[in-house]
Amino acid sequence: MTRNRPDVVAFDVMETLLDLAPVRAALEEAGQPGSLLPTVFARTLQTGFAGVAVGSWAPFRATFDSALAQLTDLSEAQRSQVADAFAETFPHPDVEPVLRRLASAGVRVVTLSHGTPGVAEAALERGGVRALVERSLSSELVQVWKPAREVYLWAAGVCHVEPQQLALVAAHGWDVHGAQRAGLTGAWFPRGERVYPAVYDPPHVEAGDLAAAVDALLALPVR
Structure with missing residues (x-):
């Protein structure tokens, strides 16, 4: 199927748009190595995905706390302080220019996360770019984690577009794979992942940053 220029672009939030440096710093302040964060984050995703697979659900914060409890000996209070640091995250430096590029092109922008509602909005506000984002969507509202098909179709419905009119940009291959399986246009670039997983459907768009x-999404043919 030929992909067309999207009417709406949805961005994944954690790592794709937001720098998790404050969370890493909070881990270090709690006496843990900052290098542990990718493992904790991966365990958080694993726990959330497993819940979706068996038909259960838990919010991101509770799932992150569970991962910390599994991988560290931090107290409940210490784990809570680490989780609080998500409220201090901020956009990567390359985020503002692309949001302005999309606004100039007349393409609507939303964020799509399974994170705690309000985190993305606050971070975008700190970065001075909240006005460039139409709305921030959290799948906590439908109690399903990405990459479940329902999340992407829900996002398309909220944006009042057909799935093929919505694109998802993410630095996580599993997210792009899920979006494409739901009928969206997927765009992947490396941030934490070095390569796109070969076991997934190839991304519609793969770029170096x-x-x-x-730019590749905007270069697609206009419907």
Whole structure:
């Protein structure tokens, strides 16, 4: 199927748009190595995905706390302080230019996360770019984690577009794979992942960085 230029671009939030440095710093302040964060984050996703697979659900914060409890000996209070640091995250430097590029092109922008509602909005506000994002969507509202098909179809419905009119940009291959399986246009670029997983459907757009991913979407033929 030929992919067309999207009417709406949805961005994944954690790592794709937001720098998790404050969370890493909070881990270090609690006496844990900052290098542990990718493992904790991966365990958080694993726990959330497993819940979806068996038909259960838990919010991101509770799932992150569970991962910390599994991988560290931090107290409940210490784990809570680490989780609080998500409220201090901020956009990567390359985010503002691409949001302005999409706004100039007349393409609507939303965020799509399974994170705690309000985190993305607050971070975008700190970065001075909240006005460039139409709305921030959290799948906590439908109690399903990405990459479940329902999340992407829900996002398309909220944006009042057909799935093929919505694109998802993410630095996580599993997210792009899920979006494409739901009928969206997927765009992947490396942030934490070195390569796109070969076991997934190839991404519709694969680029070397965030700006190139957005430029490639804008270069698709207009419907």
